[in-house]
Amino acid sequence: MINRFNGKKWIGLVLCTIVIAVLAAGCGSNSNNNAGSDNKAANSEQPASNETRVVKHAMGETEIKGTPKRVVVLTNEGTEAVLALGVKPVGAVKSFTGNPWYDHIAADMEGVEVVGEEGQPNLELIAGLQPDLILANKMRHEEIYEQLSAIAPTVEAETLRGAWKDNFKLYAEALGQTEEGNALIADFDARIEDFKAQAGDKLKETVSFVRFMGGKTRVYHTDTFSGVIAGQLGLARNEMTLNAKEQFADEITKERLPEADADRIFYFTYDTGDGKGSAQEQEWTNDPIWKGLSAVKAGHAYRVDDAIWNTAGGIKAANLMLDQLAENYGIKLTK
Numbered sequence: 001m002i003n004r005f006n007g008k009k010w011i012g013l014v015l016c017t018i019v020i021a022v023l024a025a026g027c028g029s030n031s032n033n034n035a036g037s038d039n040k041a042a043n044s045e046q047p048a049s050n051e052t053r054v055v056k057h058a059m060g061e062t063e064i065k066g067t068p069k070r071v072v073v074l075t076n077e078g079t080e081a082v083l084a085l086g087v088k089p090v091g092a093v094k095s096f097t098g099n100p101w102y103d104h105i106a107a108d109m110e111g112v113e114v115v116g117e118e119g120q121p122n123l124e125l126i127a128g129l130q131p132d133l134i135l136a137n138k139m140r141h142e143e144i145y146e147q148l149s150a151i152a153p154t155v156e157a158e159t160l161r162g163a164w165k166d167n168f169k170l171y172a173e174a175l176g177q178t179e180e181g182n183a184l185i186a187d188f189d190a191r192i193e194d195f196k197a198q199a200g201d202k203l204k205e206t207v208s209f210v211r212f213m214g215g216k217t218r219v220y221h222t223d224t225f226s227g228v229i230a231g232q233l234g235l236a237r238n239e240m241t242l243n244a245k246e247q248f249a250d251e252i253t254k255e256r257l258p259e260a261d262a263d264r265i266f267y268f269t270y271d272t273g274d275g276k277g278s279a280q281e282q283e284w285t286n287d288p289i290w291k292g293l294s295a296v297k298a299g300h301a302y303r304v305d306d307a308i309w310n311t312a313g314g315i316k317a318a319n320l321m322l323d324q325l326a327e328n329y330g331i332k333l334t335k
Helices: 010-026 036-043 076-084 123-128 138-151 164-174 178-204 225-233 254-260 276-285 306-311 315-329
Strands: 052-057 060-065 071-073 133-137 154-157 206-213 216-220 249-252 264-269 301-303
Touching (some): 052 154, 060 154, 076 164, 076 315, 123 138, 133 138, 133 164, 138 154, 164 315, 206 276, 206 306, 216 254, 225 306, 264 276, 264 306
Parallel strands (some): 071 133, 133 154, 206 264, 264 301
Antiparallel strands (some): 206 216, 216 249
8 A cells, every 4th residue: 555654652652743743744835845936836736737646665665746846855955856857856854974965965055944954854854845755764753754754745665775876876867867867877877988998908807985083993895885886887896895795894903004005096085074094094194104005006096085985875976976986997987
């Protein structure tokens, strides 16, 4: 049954009641909508079609009537998806880094309402925006699915780890833009093939992805955003990655840095503004062990953008990561 309430605890009922009350109160006023002039204008628009579609997703099935105009997005990668499809959301969760958005999407997000963090969206703010579609993720939002569905039709992708293409296609379907979504994926895949054709034997050179964070350093494996893209490109991975079991990354000490060595090292730093991630990077990259790595000595250690290579996790970041790879490999992509 579509969006059927499943009998959650009474606290869920109370929260639903509060959310619905806020939504009802907002129907007569735009005072809660700070999402900019474009989004305010969208508030008065009717769906382009009355056709009802049923979208299957991680939490079941959801009916979506017409073409959604007021979309709220609760994941970073979902925000990139709707922007790539030409939809400016009325609300979205804050970027993991940035104030409040990643640099590569900030211009497109001017006036969009921040509705909390990806791991803790604000239901009251979401309801006040009067959305006609909410895009979320089971990995983050399974427990609040019923509350979200009480506000607007809600579609949740299954996971975030390495699944950006599948998620993108689901979001495109929910927006009524399946063909447009497939075309954008086809364009990305064509760029991948262009890279592979030009790279030739360079694809056989091993690569390693190192991430500096506050107080810890990780080597990322294949089941990650950058790892999946590297896999599609056919880039050879170093032995540490090939020996990976269940974990998505190895958290290492400085003494284990030689295990992270490869023909090419790409490293990125997650810093929330407190300087801890940057301090970790500076400490490690100035250490003799790092400087002794073969990739570093050969000038093949590249500092890249954490948001693009890991944190944002969407189609825009995927294309930007491919651009940066092409630059580092001396490749000129045709599109």
